[in-house]
Amino acid sequence: MTAEIKKHEPMTVYIKPTKGWASLNLRDLWTYRELVYFMIWRDLKVRYKQTVLGISWAILQPFLQMVVFSIFFGNLAKVPTDNGIPYPIFSYAAILPFTIFTKALNDASRSLVGHQNMVSKIYFPRLILPLSSVLGGVVDFALAFLVLIGLMIYYAITGGFHFFINAAWLALPFFILLALVSGLGVALWLSALFVQYRDVGYLIPFLAELWKFVSPVVYSSSLIPEKWQMLYSLNPMVGVINGFRWALLGAPSPFGMGLTISTVIAIILLASGLVYFRRMERTFADTI
Amino acid sequence: MAAVIRVEHLSKRYRIGLAPQKYQTLSENITFAMGAPLRAIRRVQTPAPDAMDTIWALNDISFEVQEGQVLGIIGRNGAGKSTLLKILSRITEPTEGEIWINGRVGSLLEVGTGFHPELTGRENIFLNGAILGMKGREIASKFDEIVAFSEVEQFIDTPVKRYSSGMYLRLAFAVAAHLEPEILVVDEVLAVGDAEFQRKCLGKMSDVAQQGRTVLFVSHNMSAILRLTQESIVIEKGRLVKRAPSPEAVDFYLSAGHSRDGERTWGTDEIPLEADPFRPVALRIRDSKGRVVETIRSTDPGVVEFEYELTAPVTGLRVGIYLNTARGEAVFTTFDTDDPAMFERFTNRKPGRYVSRCIIPPDTLNSGRYSLNVNASSYRIRRYFAEEQALEFNVDATGAPGMQWPEPRPGVTRPRLEWKIESL
Numbered sequence: 001m002t003a004e005i006k007k008h009e010p011m012t013v014y015i016k017p018t019k020g021w022a023s024l025n026l027r028d029l030w031t032y033r034e035l036v037y038f039m040i041w042r043d044l045k046v047r048y049k050q051t052v053l054g055i056s057w058a059i060l061q062p063f064l065q066m067v068v069f070s071i072f073f074g075n076l077a078k079v080p081t082d083n084g085i086p087y088p089i090f091s092y093a094a095i096l097p098f099t100i101f102t103k104a105l106n107d108a109s110r111s112l113v114g115h116q117n118m119v120s121k122i123y124f125p126r127l128i129l130p131l132s133s134v135l136g137g138v139v140d141f142a143l144a145f146l147v148l149i150g151l152m153i154y155y156a157i158t159g160g161f162h163f164f165i166n167a168a169w170l171a172l173p174f175f176i177l178l179a180l181v182s183g184l185g186v187a188l189w190l191s192a193l194f195v196q197y198r199d200v201g202y203l204i205p206f207l208a209e210l211w212k213f214v215s216p217v218v219y220s221s222s223l224i225p226e227k228w229q230m231l232y233s234l235n236p237m238v239g240v241i242n243g244f245r246w247a248l249l250g251a252p253s254p255f256g257m258g259l260t261i262s263t264v265i266a267i268i269l270l271a272s273g274l275v276y277f278r279r280m281e282r283t284f285a286d287t288i
Numbered sequence: 289m290a291a292v293i294r295v296e297h298l299s300k301r302y303r304i305g306l307a308p309q310k311y312q313t314l315s316e317n318i319t320f321a322m323g324a325p326l327r328a329i330r331r332v333q334t335p336a337p338d339a340m341d342t343i344w345a346l347n348d349i350s351f352e353v354q355e356g357q358v359l360g361i362i363g364r365n366g367a368g369k370s371t372l373l374k375i376l377s378r379i380t381e382p383t384e385g386e387i388w389i390n391g392r393v394g395s396l397l398e399v400g401t402g403f404h405p406e407l408t409g410r411e412n413i414f415l416n417g418a419i420l421g422m423k424g425r426e427i428a429s430k431f432d433e434i435v436a437f438s439e440v441e442q443f444i445d446t447p448v449k450r451y452s453s454g455m456y457l458r459l460a461f462a463v464a465a466h467l468e469p470e471i472l473v474v475d476e477v478l479a480v481g482d483a484e485f486q487r488k489c490l491g492k493m494s495d496v497a498q499q500g501r502t503v504l505f506v507s508h509n510m511s512a513i514l515r516l517t518q519e520s521i522v523i524e525k526g527r528l529v530k531r532a533p534s535p536e537a538v539d540f541y542l543s544a545g546h547s548r549d550g551e552r553t554w555g556t557d558e559i560p561l562e563a564d565p566f567r568p569v570a571l572r573i574r575d576s577k578g579r580v581v582e583t584i585r586s587t588d589p590g591v592v593e594f595e596y597e598l599t600a601p602v603t604g605l606r607v608g609i610y611l612n613t614a615r616g617e618a619v620f621t622t623f624d625t626d627d628p629a630m631f632e633r634f635t636n637r638k639p640g641r642y643v644s645r646c647i648i649p650p651d652t653l654n655s656g657r658y659s660l661n662v663n664a665s666s667y668r669i670r671r672y673f674a675e676e677q678a679l680e681f682n683v684d685a686t687g688a689p690g691m692q693w694p695e696p697r698p699g700v701t702r703p704r705l706e707w708k709i710e711s712l
Binding site for chain 1: 302374375376377378379380381382383384385386387388389390391393395401402404406407411414415418419420421423424
């Protein structure tokens with residue numbers, strides 16, 4: 001029997017200790033691009049297994065959150081909205097992009113420690129773990145977006161408030177991207193820190209809670225006094241939420257200094273996160 | 289023939305306290321950082337500070353592997369074999385040195401990594417394949433082959449959490465085996481799974497070797513090394529001490545023990561930090577007259593004694609030996625508190641010096657060379673100390689049953705059995 005030797009694409013690996021600042025090695029990430037897809041797919045498959053409500057959880061969670069916020073902040077505390085937008089839809093337009101960020105914070109930050117077995121046993125670009133976890137949030141986002149459309153139709157029919165699909169919707173991908181960049185930036189920092197410091201596990205829920213209140217989720221960012229606006233915009237989620245409310249609901253335009261600051265901060269978060277992650281990557285398998 | 293792996297001056301340093309202690313908390317690190325200035329001052333005074341808090345798991349290793357070669361890697365536990373494989377498969381980075389690898393490195397050590405219990409067999413094949421670096425279409429084209437090899441066709445759409453452990457292992461192995469890497473790494477995988485599975489592993493390994501791929505084979509089982517490899521390297525305390533044709537390398541490894549004439553003693557620097565409060569002192573073989581010897585007679589009782597010190601009280605301690613043939617096959621395992629009455633009596637051992645001694649009854653072992661592993665642990669709590677091949681000794685079969693025929697007798701034991709012959 002002549003066994004045919006199947007040759008794979010020739011691949012030469014050169015291993016040496018990385019000194020100083022590690023290069024990003026994006027080529028490697030590209031080689032493994034299919035793994036990103038498989039990890040997202042796996043997360044989706046597994047997440048709602050053995051649940052009664054299944055995938056509807058992705059819709060129920062933000063929806064119920066909106067209901068609770070509307071009762072307590074909208075009706076009881078009478079938190080004002082911009083341009084008379086009904087509170088439920090006003091808060092929902094913020095909850096929506098914030099779920100992307102929360103997912104990054106909660107899941108992507110735990111992705112390395114949560115896959116200890118893989119990290120200590122096989123080689124693959126470690127970036128794939130937080131990256132696929134963050135990208136997986138887009139699927140939840142898309143599902144929850146359908147509820148927003150439903151809400152808008154509801155308000156249009158009952159005559160509470162009128163919305164128009166206009167050119168501003170084209171700006172949505174930019175704001176989604178901004179949310180992803182911010183989320184990934186934070187997740188890269190936290191996931192790499194988590195490998196070495198288990199304290200991060202206790203920090204994450206607290207940070208998620210805190211971040212929600214320093215972002216204009218339950219209130220309008222116009223409540224923040226003018227002199228604090230620039231400082232406030234250091235939180236990139238401020239730019240994201242203002243952008244969403246503007247594009248979808250006709251809230252005041254977010255463009256200006258504030259959004260620029262938010263964008264720059266998001267990019268800095270991502271870039272520094274990448275560098276830190278790559279720098280720590282070489283010891284992940286030894287310390288995890 | 290071209291070199292597919294070239295390793296040059298490879299070293300890997302671990303910080304003690306980082307490796308065994310696994311992870312630190314932030315407060316520990318802050319305390320550590322605050323102590324830094326003080327340490328910096330001390331560092332000026334102590335001459336070799338690096339040697340104090342770091343260990344070299346690998347130290348200046350260089351070798352080449354030719355295409356299609358099956359290379360054995362031999363060494364005791366902790367010699368650095370696993371570290372070497374981890375670096376070759378890019379799981380961890382070296383501290384110094386360079387490596388060129390021509391081709392994909394696959395390992396039978398990572399079987400089932402990334403399997404998700406909630407996913408079906410089919411889904412796990414795709415996921416696991418992707419984790420091991422296969423492309424989607426590559427997996428799809430080999431899918432049927434993988435399923436057939438794993439023998440789980442019927443359950444391919446059942447979540448793997450409902451699989452028996454044997455099915456799970458077979459499926460996992462099937463995926464890894466079909467990765468078809470240019471370089472295959474096999475590390476002690478033979479220690480897991482049933483005999484059938486081990487046979488399959490070895491079969492796959494020789495298939496791979498026959499197809500002209502390169503195999504790195506790490507094992508404690510010298511018979512397997514001799515059977516499957518032509519050439520081997522021996523690693524000792526992080527250094528490559530020998531590269532030779534396998535029979536020569538195995539001989540070198542077996543005789544390189546620290547044991548001299550029936551006694552192995554431990555110096556303070558040889559005892560790992562994590563062994564505390566257990567400190568091994570000596571392991572000895574004595575003959576029936578109480579002399580420390582290298583060779584005992586099969587027909588006489590032999591004594592194995594392990595002397596050690598406890599620096600703190602220990603609960604549930606059991607000290608024992610694993611007797612193996614020099615080729616690595618297990619003969620028996622025994623602990624000093626095997627007897628329930630002894631176990632009751634020695635529940636707590638106070639600090640002090642002890643000897644645990646046992647007698648190998650006459651007419652037990654066949655002639656040959658044997659090796660002792662020692663182990664001190666509290667069951668399910670902690671393993672304090674273990675060392676493989678701590679001591680070797682010979683058994684001489686003079687006077688044993690059947691010696692009137694000068695032929696080698698196969699078998700590890702040489703019992704004196706009572707035969708009866710009846711004429712009917």
